[in-house]
Each structure stands twice: as structure tokens, then as C-alpha cells.
Amino acid sequence: MCKSDIHTLPTRRRFLQLTGTSAVGIAALSSQLLTTDVFASSKNDKSPPKPQNILTPQEALKHLMAGNARYVKGVARRHDFRHEREALEGGQNPYAALLSCADSRIAPEYAFDSARGDIFAVRIAGNFVTDDGLGSLEYAVAVLNAPLIMVLGHDSCGAIDAAVKAEKDNAKYPGQIQAIADALKPAVQQVLSQSGSLLDNAIRQNVVDNVGKLQSSSKILSDAVSQKKLMIVGGVYKLATGKVEMI
Ligand SMILES: [Zn+2]
Incomplete structure (x- = not known):
């Protein structure tokens, strides 16, 4: 052995x-x-290489949001990359997993003032659940013991905007961009009759839908939730301030 x-x-x-x-x-x-x-x-x-990352789901959420508060205020910690590298050479135990948009303006480690080994990030334009993404998040929970998953949308999301235009104007997109727009259309359709910004409402609805999907479509995740080993939450990142607003 x-x-x-x-x-x-x-x-x-x-x-x-x-x-x-x-x-x-x-x-x-x-x-x-x-x-x-x-x-x-x-x-x-x-x-575990990071004993400080062994947290309850509630502690992990508090830790994550405290990091975002530091980031918003511009008082992010200085990270010792060299010693982090040494500690993580043999493994990982992130305290949170994220399903976030691929948008270059959303940098999860910065947004939550976290270091390497802290956040297990799955990123895809429009932050929605795919089979591969779900498998990655299941791995983070079942194998790496991550106690928290956050689905993180953001305002001015181009992927959701593409879905809005596909729904309202029957816009067509080249290549697999169309597949992303199609996957996000259900969130748009659910909020068509709501007042306010269609884009903002669809961004929010998309986060809600994908939190629900993670909770309902995976036995690994739903069992972890029922055993209180995992919490699944949603948030929206505000580009102007850097603040993550919980949904
Ligand atoms: Zn986006």
C-alpha cells in the first residue's frame, strides 16, 4: 500500500x-x-493542510462574507504565497465551493479575500449547473469536505443578457454560445412579468434556480445538507462596490 x-x-x-x-x-x-x-x-x-478551514457551514458562510467585507473596504490581507504553496503541496481542504460566472471581473479569491486552498471554484458563463460542474461540486463536498457552496451571480452579466435578448428579440448566437443562452432562458421566462429591470431580475432568478437545482438534483449534496454538513446559498456580486449581496 x-x-x-x-x-x-x-x-x-x-x-x-x-x-x-x-x-x-x-x-x-x-x-x-x-x-x-x-x-x-x-x-x-x-x-488537513489548512486546519483553520475546518468549519461548520454557518462558520464558513460567516468567514466568506467577512472576507468580502474586507475586500469591499480595501483592507484585504497580505497573503504569504510561498508558505501557502508549501502547505498545499500535499492536499487541499477548501472551506467553500463556488459556482460563479466566468466573467473576468469576478475573481472569487479576491472577492472573498481568500488564499489558495480556500475556495474550490467552478466557473462557467452564467453560473448555471451542468453535469460536469455538478460532479466537480460533488467532489468538493464528498471528498474535500467543503461545508459551503455558493452560487454567485453578478450584475451586468453578459450571459444572462444574451438569454434576455434570445427571449425578447429571438437573438441567435454562433457556436455553443447559443447553448448557454438557451440554458439561461428559463430564468428569464420566469421573471418576464415582474416589475423592474428584466436583466437584474433574471440574474437573481438564475441564482435562485441553480441553488435549488444543486439542492434537488444530487443525492450526494442533498444528503450532506440533511446531515447539516453542507449549506448551499446564493449571492449576487455588485460590480460597482465589490459587495456580494446574499439572496
Ligand atoms: Zn456573467
Whole structure:
């Protein structure tokens, strides 16, 4: 048994428990997982590289928002990149996972004044749940023990705006951009009759919808929520101030 096996076996067991796999199915699934070596880099069971990241979901949210408050005020901490690098060479235990837009103006580590090893970020234009993104977030929770997921939208989102134009003006887009606009249209359609800015309302609705999707479409995530090991929340980043407003 190599060193990494010693560290990863308990994590694999917990993953199988979270997936609700029966004893009969464990051997087959375990073998399948071992062949992919998907957990090879997870060594955080015995000595997590960042003990300060072992938080309850409520503590993690408080920590995240305190980081955003520092960022808003311009009093972000100085990060010691060299020592962080050394600590994280052997594993990771982020205290939060994010599903955020790919927009270059939204930089999750900056926005929450966090360092490497703190935030497990899944990013896609329009911050919506895809199969691959869901798998990544399941990994963050089941294997890395992240206690918090935040779906993070932002104002002036170009992806949501594309969906608004697709809905209102039947706009067409080249390549796979159309697929993103189509995926985001349901959020637009839900708020067509609301007063106020259609774009702002759709941005908010898209966050609400994807928080709901994460809560309902994954047994791994819903089990973690019911066991109070995980909280899934939504927020909108305001470009003008840098403030994340919780939904
Ligand atoms: Zn965006």
C-alpha cells in the first residue's frame, strides 16, 4: 500500500457512504473509482493542510462574507504565497465551493479575500449547473469536505443578457454560445412579468434556480445538507462596490 492509499482510503469510504452505495455494490464501484484514481490527490483526512478551514457551514458562510467585507473596504490581507504553496503541496481542504460566472471581473479569491486552498471554484458563463460542474461540486463536498457552496451571480452579466435578448428579440448566437443562452432562458421566462429591470431580475432568478437545482438534483449534496454538513446559498456580486449581496 503506497502512502497516498493510506490517506485516501477513509475518504473513499465516506464517499461511498454519501452516495448510499449498498454493500453489494461497493466492490464494483470502489474498483471503478480506484481505476480512475480520482481521489489520489486527496490527503486531508489525517492532517488537513489548512486546519483553520475546518468549519461548520454557518462558520464558513460567516468567514466568506467577512472576507468580502474586507475586500469591499480595501483592507484585504497580505497573503504569504510561498508558505501557502508549501502547505498545499500535499492536499487541499477548501472551506467553500463556488459556482460563479466566468466573467473576468469576478475573481472569487479576491472577492472573498481568500488564499489558495480556500475556495474550490467552478466557473462557467452564467453560473448555471451542468453535469460536469455538478460532479466537480460533488467532489468538493464528498471528498474535500467543503461545508459551503455558493452560487454567485453578478450584475451586468453578459450571459444572462444574451438569454434576455434570445427571449425578447429571438437573438441567435454562433457556436455553443447559443447553448448557454438557451440554458439561461428559463430564468428569464420566469421573471418576464415582474416589475423592474428584466436583466437584474433574471440574474437573481438564475441564482435562485441553480441553488435549488444543486439542492434537488444530487443525492450526494442533498444528503450532506440533511446531515447539516453542507449549506448551499446564493449571492449576487455588485460590480460597482465589490459587495456580494446574499439572496
Ligand atoms: Zn456573467
